[in-house]
Amino acid sequence: MDNVTHTLISVLVGEVVHRSIPPSAVLGDRGRRTVALTVMAVGGNLPDADVVYTSWAGSTLDYLLHHRGHTHTVLGSLVLSLVLFLAVRLWWRFRKVTPERADLGFLAGLSVLAPLLHIALDFTNSYGVHPFWPVDNRWYYGDSVFIVEPLLWACAAALLFVLPSRTLRVLIAVVLAAGLGLSWFSGFVPPSFAALLTALTVGLVAVSRFASARAALAGGAAAWLALTAAFVVTARSAESRFGDLLADRFPQARTLDVVLTPMPANPVCREVLAVQRTSDRYVVRRAFHSLAPGWITADRCADLYPTGGTGTAPLAPVGQPSTDEVSWTGELAVPVDLLATLASEYCAVDALLRFARAPVATRVGDGWIVGDLRYDREPGLGLAEVEVGPSEDGCPRLRAPWTPPREDLLGGD
Numbered sequence: 073m074d075n076v077t078h079t080l081i082s083v084l085v086g087e088v089v090h091r092s093i094p095p096s097a098v099l100g101d102r103g104r105r106t107v108a109l110t111v112m113a114v115g116g117n118l119p120d121a122d123v124v125y126t127s128w129a130g131s132t133l134d135y136l137l138h139h140r141g142h143t144h145t146v147l148g149s150l151v152l153s154l155v156l157f158l159a160v161r162l163w164w165r166f167r168k169v170t171p172e173r174a175d176l177g178f179l180a181g182l183s184v185l186a187p188l189l190h191i192a193l194d195f196t197n198s199y200g201v202h203p204f205w206p207v208d209n210r211w212y213y214g215d216s217v218f219i220v221e222p223l224l225w226a227c228a229a230a231l232l233f234v235l236p237s238r239t240l241r242v243l244i245a246v247v248l249a250a251g252l253g254l255s256w257f258s259g260f261v262p263p264s265f266a267a268l269l270t271a272l273t274v275g276l277v278a279v280s281r282f283a284s285a286r287a288a289l290a291g292g293a294a295a296w297l298a299l300t301a302a303f304v305v306t307a308r309s310a311e312s313r314f315g316d317l318l319a320d321r322f323p324q325a326r327t328l329d330v331v332l333t334p335m336p337a338n339p340v341c342r343e344v345l346a347v348q349r350t351s352d353r354y355v356v357r358r359a360f361h362s363l364a365p366g367w368i369t370a371d372r373c374a375d376l377y378p379t380g381g382t383g384t385a386p387l388a389p390v391g392q393p394s395t396d397e398v399s400w401t402g403e404l405a406v407p408v409d410l411l412a413t414l415a416s417e418y419c420a421v422d423a424l425l426r427f428a429r430a431p432v433a434t435r436v437g438d439g440w441i442v443g444d445l446r447y448d449r450e451p452g453l454g455l456a457e458v459e460v461g462p463s464e465d466g467c468p469r470l471r472a473p474w475t476p477p478r479e480d481l482l483g484g485d
Contacts, residue, residue, distance in 0.1 A: 073193040074220045075117050076247060080228035081193065081296060082116025082186060083109055083240070087231060088289045089182065096175050102236075104175075108182060109240075111156055115186025118152045119143040119194075130469070133420060136427045136456055137472035140194060145205045149187035156183040196300065198333045198446065200429065202474050209475045211429070215332035216300070216307040222251035222261075223299050223337050226269055229276035230292025234285045248273055254336075260378045261337045262368060269337050306339040307332055310363050314398070318346055321392050325350050328480050331430055331446060340364045341373030344398075345430045345445055347478070354481060355405040356430050356445050357390055359398050370399035383448030384441055384457060385432045404432045404445070412482045414440060418460040419467035428456060429477040438462055 090108040095101060122143045126135040142148045160179055164171060171179070195201050196214035203212065217224070228244050235241055252273060255266040272295065280288040311330055318327050331345040346357040360374040371394070387402025394400050411431055415422040421442050425431055428444035439461020447456040458466065476482055 073190075073197060073217070075120065077221060077224050078116045078120075078190055078193060079113050080225055080244070080247065082112040082189060083235075084228055084231060084289070084292050084296065085185070085189065086112030086182065087234065088293055089178075089185075091286060091289060093178065094174075096172070096178070098169065098172055099175055103169075104178070105236075107160060107179065109235075111160065111179065111182045112186050112189075115152065115156050115183060116190050118156070119149060119187050119190045121152075125470070131466065132455065133423050133458065133466065133468040134470050137423060137468060137474065138470055140199065140201055141472065142205065143187075144191050144194060144201050144203065146188070146191070146203050147205065149191060150184070152187045153180075153183040156186065196303070198331055198429075200477070205473065209473050211474065211477050213331075213429070214304070214307075215311070216303040216334060218334045218336045218338075221336060222255050223269055223272065224296060225251040226273040226276065227292045227296040227299070229273045230280050230288045230295070232277050233280040234288050248277075258378075260335065260376055262372075262376065265337045303334060303339050306363055307334065307342070310342055310344075310361055313363070314344055314346070314359075314361055317398060318348070322348060325355070328478070329429065333446065335373070335376060336378070338376070340368050341370075341376060343377060347430050349408055349481060352408055353405050354408045354411065355403055356432055357403040358387060358401045358445065359390070360401065361398055362396065365396035369396045370394065371396075374399050374401065382451060383445070384443060384451060384454065385434050385445060385448050404434075406433055408481070411442070411478070414442060414460070415482060418465045420458040420460050420465050423468045423472065424456070424458050425476045425478060425482065426472050426474045427477070431478055436461075439464060 086108040090105050096104045099107065122138055122141050126138045143152060157180055191201055191203055195212060196217040197219050198213055198215045200211040200213045202209055225247055229248055231244055232241055252270055255261040255269050276291055276295065279291045311332060314330055315327065325348040327346060327348050329347040333343040335341045340363045342361050344359045344361045348355050360370045362368050362370045362373050385404050387404055390400035390403045392400055410433055411425065414433060415425050424442055430445040432443055432445050434441045436459065439459060441457055441459050443457030447454060453459060
């Protein structure tokens with residue numbers, strides 16, 4: 073999830089918590105709100121501090137393996153919570169503030185909540201998280217919400233006339249205007265959904281201006297939860313329908329995974345990657361799916377996709393006709409044991425496969441380009457691709473303990 077969303081949702085939750093509990097005799101209303109919003113905003117972004125050591129490591133592989141690494145686990149988030157808690161306690165000591173037990177409980181609760189909220193928001197995307205390390209090193213994917221979702225930005229409109237800080241209100245207004253502008257003029261969002269986003273934003277601004285603060289905050293929080301639930305429900309419906317279609321069209325193949333990447337402000341359209349295998353072949357098929365083909369066809373979904381360029385992997389045509397519900401864009405098939413062989417021969421491939429959910433391999437000269445089809449958007453080497461060969465192999469500087477998403481394939485299942 074982008075950091076704008078993390079910040080807006082965290083501030084919304086912080087204001088809700090602040091107004092939902094009895095006032096503090098020591099901190100006062102202004103002081104406690106400052107603590108609530110600061111801890112939530114900072115803590116709601118703190119897990120992304122992993123970019124510090126991924127930047128130090130200096131390689132794309134290190135970034136892929138550790139961007140949502142140890143700081144995006146429950147254990148890691150508790151360490152970050154302790155850092156937050158101690159930082160505020162030191163600030164209070166510097167300011168000669170003696171908090172009551174209730175104030176310490178308030179601070180501890182927010183310090184724990186903020187990083188966990190970050191992980192929960194990240195889970196809703198198709199990038200994935202592995203929150204239960206070191207007990208469980210597997211990746212978990214929500215496949216429900218686009219990584220930059222303007223509908224969630226709109227929920228912060230409830231804060232526009234609730235927060236006393238003019239600076240915060242101006243910043244929120246700028247973000248809301250940017251979300252509306254991108255939705256109407258970027259070409260990625262159908263006009264009907266851009267209109268829905270506009271109505272939601274205007275409605276929450278009106279509630280914030282004319283209703284009580286509690287009503288406005290309840291409206292913003294309810295909109296956030298309802299929108300997330302709507303994306304989750306429609307994603308699971310699309311997954312079920314596409315799974316039935318795969319079983320009907322490719323009865324000889326076993327489906328290992330169905331990867332759903334939603335579109336911004338659009339619960340109808342999704343990019344879908346079908347990860348399948350037969351007895352001797354491994355194949356990834358790419359398509360676009362419409363949950364309401366009578367309204368928005370799958371071809372129209374493909375046209376709306378924000379990054380649908382030609383990638384490195386040479387996709388062949390899928391031997392199935394496209395329909396209004398499903399538009400096939402290509403497939404890549406390789407011998408079923410190829411990835412396991414490359415992983416045993418090349419350190420870079422072994423590392424990449426601890427991240428790649430839809431791995432593909434392409435022969436280039438006497439070497440290979442191995443990548444993750446989720447992020448194959450350009451002809452050259454991209455974010456999730458490595459090139460290996462007889463004299464080319466690059467190990468990451470930081471080893472990762474994550475279970476490969478395609479362990480079901482690498483283990484020879």
